[in-house]
Amino acid sequence: MTQRSRGLVLLAVQVALVLSIAGKYVYERKVYPRVWVRTVQVDPELPFRGRYLALRLAMDSCSLPRGTADKDPVGTILDSQMMHDGTRLATWRWTVRPVAREGKLVAEVPPEGTRPELTQELRLWPGQPCERAALSESVDYFIGDKAKSPFPLKSGEELWVEVTVPPVGPPRPIQLAVSGTNGFRKLVVR
DSSP states (O other): OHHHHHHHHHHHHHHHHHHHOOOOOOOOHHHHHEEEEEEEEEEEOOOOOOOOOEEEEBOOOSSSSOOOSBBBBOOEEEEEEEEEOOEEEEEEEEEEEEETTTTTEEEEEOTTTTTTTOOOOEEOOOTTGGGGGESSOEEEEEEESOOOOOOOOOOOOOEEEEEEOSSSOOOOOEEEEETTTTTTEOOOOO
16 A cells, blocks of 8 residues: 555545544434523633634522532532632532533533433532533534634623533534613524
């Protein structure tokens, strides 16, 4: 086999790998549920910045159990943070499985022994409403080179993202929207 033919074989393998990943995402968008979720942009601690938005998805934690000790049987953890004035603020953490139910992204407490790749960590910070608990892992959303960034948001506006909810892995962002006094409008940022 010549060096040129080996290079072509390698190129074919790489193209097949990329197309299989793209095919997987297209399949998931067609088959798995899609829901709109409130989100906020966070500053990622990643070496690449570019035109990616790191988004933190908000979920409802109001129905999740809250233990009174540092840890209870369902995996609720109460972190305590000391503030400058000596007061302690509690941060709740749950190991949950994000699922789409009735058009919403909801947190489900997984059964004991659930594989870690099927779960994520959900946090509720002090003073935060229970329906705005945040998944610890952010999701990345690419903004095209010629697209206008939606930031900064105007007063009273909230950022939303439509996500696909696959059975394994984090929710995957599809498109952005802004809600506010002008209603709910989808953004074209590709």
